[in-house]
Amino acid sequence: MTIEEAQKTVDQWIRTHGVRYFSELTNLAVLTEEVGELARIMARTYGDQSFKAGEKEDLGDEMADVLWVLLCLANQTGVDLTEALKKT
Numbered sequence: 839m840t841i842e843e844a845q846k847t848v849d850q851w852i853r854t855h856g857v858r859y860f861s862e863l864t865n866l867a868v869l870t871e872e873v874g875e876l877a878r879i880m881a882r883t884y885g886d887q888s889f890k891a892g893e894k895e896d897l898g899d900e901m902a903d904v905l906w907v908l909l910c911l912a913n914q915t916g917v918d919l920t921e922a923l924k925k926t
Contacts, residue, residue: 841920848909862914869907876900 839847852859860868879897881887889895912919 841923842918844905845909845913845919848906849913852910852913859910859914862911865907865911865914869904869911872900872903872907876904 859865875894876897878887878893879895879900882889882893883895883897894900909919911917912922
């Protein structure tokens with residue numbers, strides 16, 4: 839799947855299964871939360887912390903959550919992430 843296809847897939851899902859996009863500021867807060875969950879797993883897997891009983895341990899799931907919200911924000915703000923990444 840290309841980045842463009844991912845953006846379209848997320849948009850289609852939001853429009854058919856979701857109610858609507860959250861506001862941009864809400865999605866920024868959600869992105870921050872998801873990055874924090876990713877950081878927690880990284881700290882426990884590769885850093886000095888250890889997992890607590892019942893803690894979620896799926897690194898891929900957390901990375902996908904971050905990507906999902908980032909794709910939502912790109913769609914909402916009209917950013918073509920393929921072009922943005924090429925420029926970067």
